Amino acid sequence: MNNQRLSEQGLDLLFRQARSQNGWRDRAVDDETLAALYDLVRWGPTSVNSCPARIVFLRSAAAKQRLLPALSPGNVGKVLGAPVTAIIGYDANFHEQLPKLFPHNPEVRDWFAGQPELIEPTALRNSSLQGGYFILAARALGLDCGPMSGFDHQLVDREFFADDGCFPGMQVKANFLCNLGYGDPDKLFPRSPRLSFEEACLLL
Numbered sequence: 328m329n330n331q332r333l334s335e336q337g338l339d340l341l342f343r344q345a346r347s348q349n350g351w352r353d354r355a356v357d358d359e360t361l362a363a364l365y366d367l368v369r370w371g372p373t374s375v376n377s378c379p380a381r382i383v384f385l386r387s388a389a390a391k392q393r394l395l396p397a398l399s400p401g402n403v404g405k406v407l408g409a410p411v412t413a414i415i416g417y418d419a420n421f422h423e424q425l426p427k428l429f430p431h432n433p434e435v436r437d438w439f440a441g442q443p444e445l446i447e448p449t450a451l452r453n454s455s456l457q458g459g460y461f462i463l464a465a466r467a468l469g470l471d472c473g474p475m476s477g478f479d480h481q482l483v484d485r486e487f488f489a490d491d492g493c494f495p496g497m498q499v500k501a502n503f504l505c506n507l508g509y510g511d512p513d514k515l516f517p518r519s520p521r522l523s524f525e526e527a528c529l530l531l
Contacts, residue, residue, distance in 0.1 A: 350514025417454030
């Protein structure tokens with residue numbers, strides 16, 4: 328169905344010239360852009376259309392202050408300087424949405440219900456996929472990204488997701504963080520090398 332390809336300029340935008348950002352220009356990201364970002368992310372494929380990712384966009388100083396105690400010291404300045412910090416999480420009750428998301432199989436919820444050993448890796452894997460889509464969608468919309476680990480997951484979960492917090496009725500856990508905005512090229516590190524095809528791939 329897809330016999331088209333992006334231009335070289337498009338490939339540069341998404342991959343070859345895109346960089347993980349450490350510093351940010353003083354330029355806001357409006358709510359319409361964030362909504363457009365998710366509207367792209369939601370079309371990316373996931374197992375049984377599970378769509379487990381849940382995203383909290385921290386835009387205000389007060390919201391970011393709630394995150395700061397969970398951050399490693401090296402990430403505090405990055406978060407404070409970014410226009411937006413997104414918490415990419417996943418819903419461990421994602422299977423409750425499957426009758427809506429996978430309607431052609433009415434039994435799909437029962438594949439997961441009561442099976443945490445299946446729920447957890449499925450939710451983590453597919454929310455990570457959606458996190459990758461998130462970064463590419465942001466770049467496609469002209470935003471820069473600064474994805475981050477380096478935080479206390481349990482603190483983030485308690486602050487934002489416990490006691491029916493941001494997503495009532497869901498059991499959301501943090502996966503990773505991603506700063507969003509318009510990067511300051513003067514704050515970039517030299518680009519790190521990548522493995523070659525021969526080092527990372529095998530043709531059988």
